[in-house]
Amino acid sequence: MLLLNRNPKHEISAQARKFQNILISLSGSDVLFGFNPKVIQSLGEDGDYRKLINFYSDSITKTYNLDLKSNFNKLNQKIELSNEQRKVFETFIEFLLSIGISEEKIIVEDSIEEEIIVGRIYHSGTKMISINSFGDIMFSKSGKDKCEDSREFIDFEQFDAESLAYKFLS
């Protein structure tokens, strides 16, 4: 698991707790439909976040990282990513993989002017992230009704994978 492999032990708890909070907020959504937030909460109570990691590993298809990485490699061959763009894209995709989001939920496409589009289509609308060559991000939400639409910009310097994932998935 990426969270366990990449972080020294003392960082695991804090990061896993954030991870737990994200997933609690997602339970009941179409990403984690059918999971009870109380069960997720209880998994981390004794401080053993490995249970939490295992819970998601068991819950979601195991082929996800191969699929998303294969999409990433295809994009890499098709367009020349800038360093900033690559950093944002890789970090964001790695974060999604680390919390077990499957490829079937995520759409990755390239754009005519070397932007990368990462999107989701769900029952009542779409969410889309566009990453330009400067590493700047546009996060856009579109609902069935115009009043549900929104858009915000995140400069490369302000990019944080976790908070972007929260907006994207919640």
Place this chain on the structure above:
Amino acid sequence: MNISLITDFPLHLLQNGRSKIDVFFEDEVLYRRDPSNKKFPFSSISLADISTNRSGNNNKISCPNDSKYIVKGTDVEIYSGVVYILSIKRQNFHVELKKTYRETSEKDGMPYSYIVEMYLVHKPDEYNYAHTVIEITFQGKIMSFNPDTGVYNRGLGRKDRLASKMRSILRDEIQKMVIDKTTV
């Protein structure tokens, strides 16, 4: 194939001297072919010369199936694939035919702004009365991909951070007009 040889070419698409209509109806939609197979096709659209067909009120001007005819001079190609349906109302084009976007940034301590406008223009041609374009201007100049002028590359297509942001906004605005798709 030559247009005169197509027996099912829809006669209601012929202009026949009709004038353009400068207003759009609230429930009117635009039809646009998209062979890309992308889930977010308008997030990667070229921001110049964006052609569509308008429906008119209750498809009186054109219907999705009319989008399959691609007329080039007197020759016609038949398109087979996805046609997206874009809502006029979603961008309030029935109220005002122009939308204005202004963004500001700073370079070397000096503030600067870009103004981009998006217009909906009914531009009938001889064999397609429904032809309608989403026209984009950057700092007052109409964006076009005409290679002789290079207007797009010097304008909205320029490689700076603010222009890139403007492009993202426009693509997002057009993508948000999509309400459905069909196959012809």
